Amino acid sequence: MANSQRMIKNLYRDSVSLMQFSEKLRALDGIQQASAVMATENNISLLVEAGLLATIVPPSPNDLLIVVEGQDDSSVGGALDQAEAMLKQKSAETGEGGVRRVPPRSIEMGLDSMPAANFALISTPGEYAAAEARKAIQLGLNVMIFSDSVSMEEEIPLKQYAREHDLLVMGPDCGTAIINGIPLGFANVVRRGDIGVVAASGTGLQQVTSLIDRFGGGITQAIGTGGHDLKSEVGGITMLQGIAALTADPSTKVILLVSKPPSPDVMKNVLEMAHQSGKPVVVDFIGADPASITSDSVTGVRTLEDAAKASVNLSLGKASGHFTGSLPDQYINVAKECVAKLNAEQKYIRGLFSGGTFCYETLLLLSETLGIIYSNTPIKKEHKLEDVWKSRGHTAIDLGDDLFTQGRPHPMIDFRLRNERILQEAEDPNTAVILLDVVLGYGSNMDPAGELIPAIQQAQKIAAQAGRTVIFVGSVCGTDGDPQSLSRQEALLRDVGVILTESNAQAARLAAAIVNGR
Amino acid sequence: MVNKLFEQDLQVINIGLSSFADSIQQTGGKATHLDWRPPASGDREIGMSLALLVNAPEVEDANRIAHERFLSAQPILMGVEQARKAIPNLSERTLLHAGPPIEWDRMCGPTLGAIIGAILYEGWAGDQESARQLAASGEITFAPCHHFGAVGPMSGVISPSMPVWIIKNQERGNVSFSNLNEGLGKVLRFGANDPSVLERLKWMETVLGPAMNAAVQQLGGIELRSIIAQALHMGDECHNRNAAASSLLFKKLTPALLRTEVPQKDIASVLEFIAGNDHFFLNLSMACCKAMLDAGHGVEHSTLVTAMARNGVEFGIRMSGAGNQWFTAPAPMVDGLFFPGYTSTDAAPDLGDSAITETAGIGGFAMGAAPAIVQFVGGTPQDAIAYTREMYHITMGSNGGFTLPPLNFDGAPAGIDARKVVDTGIAPVINTGIAHKDAGVGQVGAGITHAPLECFNKAVQSKIL
Secondary structure, X not given: OEEEEEEEOOOOOOHHHHHHHHHHHHOOOOEEEEEEEEEOHHHHHHHHHOOOOOOOOOOEEEEEEEEEEEOOHHHHHHHHHHHXXXXXXXXXXXXXXXXXXXXXXXXXXXXXXXXXXXXXXXXXXXXXXXXHHHHXXXXXXXXXXXXXXOOHHHHHHHHHHHHHOOOOEEOOOOOEEEEOOEEEEOEOOOOEEEEEEEEOOHHHHHHHHHHHHHOOOOEEEEEEOOOOOOOOOXXXXXXXXXXXXXXXXXXOOEEEEEEOOOOHHHHXXXXXXXXXXXXXXXXXXXXXXXXXXXXXXXXEOOOHHHHHHHHHHHHOOOOOOOOOOOOOHHHHHHHHHHHHHOOOOOOEEEEEEOOHHHHHHHHHHHHHHHOOOEEOOOOOHHHEOOOOOOOOOOEEEEOOOHHHHOOOOOOOOOOHHHHHHHHHHHHOOOEEEEEEEEEOOEOOOXXXXXXXXXXXXXXXXXXXXXOOOOEEEEEEEOXXXXXXXXXXXXXXXXXXXXXXXXXXXXXXXXXXXXXXOO | OHHHHHHOOOEEXXXXXXXXXXXXXXXXXXXXXXXXXXXXXXXXXXXXXXXXXXXXXXXXXXHHHHHHHHHOOOEEEEEEEEHHHHOOOOOOOEXXXXXXOOOHHHOOHHHHHHHHHHHHHHOOOOOHHHXXXXXXXXXXXXXXXXXXXXXXXXXXXXXXXXXXXXXXXXXXXXXXXXXXXXXXXXXXXXXXXXXXXXXXXXXXXXHXXXXXXXXXXXXXXXXXXXXXXXXXXXXXXXXXXXXXXXXXXXXXXXXXXXXXXXXXXXXXXXXXXHHOOOOOOHHXXXXXXXXXXXXXXXXXXXXXXXXXXXXXOXXXXXXXXXXXXXXXXXXXXXXXXXXXXXXXXXXXXXXXXXXXXXXXXXXXXXXXXXXXXXXXHOOOHHHHHHHHHHHHHHEEEEEEEEEEHHHOOEEEEEEEEXXXXXXXXXXXXXXXXXXXXXXXXXXXXXXXXXXXXXXXXXXXXXXXX
């Protein structure tokens, strides 16, 4: 027979609930007698009379005294532990009919209702995003900041803190990521596999992951860094952390990096780390010379499509592949057929993009063979459109630029602006090809083809009435797993005569071949 | 940790666009979407000051210490003495008042009336007009009760001759004080100062005070927390409703008083007086809370709120790590029910030190245990529970010593964290009486109000790290 007692400081229960509680204790295995009381003078003397109290204690009426008698020390000790735990447990917050609940308002409150949370996705107005991110990392959460307009002065300390605490801060202005198979922000539903992606560009990440899916591969993680990460000031903190994490990740076989060319010091560190990963790494520093990147373990590529293809090849254990940049055979005839439909005045490509990286990649590819391409976001600033609302020569417009999104949803969601511009380009007798991107996935419009088709048909009518044919060329970025379904969207657009290629790069090259073939 | 994330289920707290939470859930992930609004009433700079304090180790450590000192306090009623003897450093010609500091010419009606009454009671002036002149002359020092470890309901005026309850926290030795409750109707704390008021004050000084002291000495002190704990199980929240606690106190005092040398006729009048006032315990509830909170005050870096008090013009709070600073905002109006013949246009803004009870986790915070109280705002018992539940989100924990039957005997939400108030925008709820804006009319209603968020915004910005 063993007997033990425990005082729990500053805990009050009324006598009725303590009597019920004592009953519960007596029902525990190996327990003969148990009593829980407030440690008043009276209660203590009752316990003494009952012979239950081994050690007399001074009265302390705000404390709760538990005494237990049982077979052996271990059952008695166990019962006391269990009793204390039961008393300190907060009652389940259920069963109070009609009591309104406060939905969580702060990250801390969110953690109260989701204690195992490990991630915060922040898409507040930009002015508040840094503070929310700061709270999240201080609470031990990894963070994705979708919000833009967060300054580099705010970004740097966040990323430094996160690095010191082995947390990831993706963004600010990180539009997309896929973590553990879950699409975050604007993201596609991509098959899981063994390719890990780190990308500084949102649409770049969507393009490579969608193409990996299209080419039969799959991804482990797709980490976004935000557009400032590879600048000297930030030093590529997130990209370097991403490479390190993918290096350590046993599921990741191939690492794929996507960014505009980083500043030279950051580039050096990134390539150094890529090299040291011991895994095959594919790098698309969009606009940089692949030769300056390529080494024995690093494959430099020129386009997002090549990046996806090389990664899938490596994932299948093959060589990364050789990318010539020439137009695939099947499109050479298509181009010829298109050329035959154009009149002598139709000379120019008009690219209308919703994805910034699609526009940028197109500018790079078109300028290789067509010379000057005008844009609101040109490669060379002398090629900036004076009036962004009016095209001249070959033009490629990023409609996701702040200029166009003031007071209006993003063009991946709201197609009105692009549709108006399609009609405007169709009116122009010099327009040969209207080049489009279509982005599927969560966050985007639920039926982009349905939004575009009336405008395309109207544009075709306008051109026909003027005795012309306008060629529509485009690509759809997405997967069959996306809520919009890639194959359905492609079929709808093909039905109205849009020529679709697998990738943005191919669409640009096809468009270039058409105007060059005239 | 980054790699650990890859091995775990992704569980996302979503702040901003709710559609992002939907898509996470549709693809098999877990997401909790916040009902987010810009913290700190949208002030970006304060929002960043707050962010730097969230889960900051220095603050967390300090709060653990402050909260533990607050919760483990054991306030004992030690006796009753005149303020001039009981309260250290209280010089003659000093009058204490409720709330944060305020000058004579800015005081609200009830406080003005109470100050004049106190001057007359002390005999410092012979009539209203000369009392007024004396108050304006600068010869009287006005100071918050809180600066002297004291608390007083409504105008909270304490003068040197008044008897005060003396409460000592056995755990840390700190001492707090409160005046004795005068009852309802024409009373000094609402600014009344006619001869009947002064006569009652005199009786309290010469009869009630000594009798109470004798009874308390007879009992060897009275444990206050256990009275509050029991009263919370009897429908009190010990701010706006003290019926049960006053009865429990009466039960203790009566036999003790009969064993003292106090003359029989005085015992009768004293017991009649106490029995006729359901709020008799309020001042003890307040002083008990004050003793508990003072124990948690003065911990460097701590964001524990240790006082909320109003002077009828401003609402002020104090924070453990911010020393003797007050963080103030205009006093809010009270949303409530008015006694027959009065309306909201008669009301003074929120007044009194009694919000010390909410600061300590009872009063409005324990409304769930006092369903009768919500009738003042036309609410239901469910509303009362909801008020209490909401307060858990802005407190550091709960007080296992003050349990609430309708909430399955969970401890009352206790220990306001200024950070959480600013982050959530949830303002502490306060049950309170409503004073007439003019001196001396008295209580005209009761209801519910909320502490202004501005006070907490200022506290968070006060560079406590």
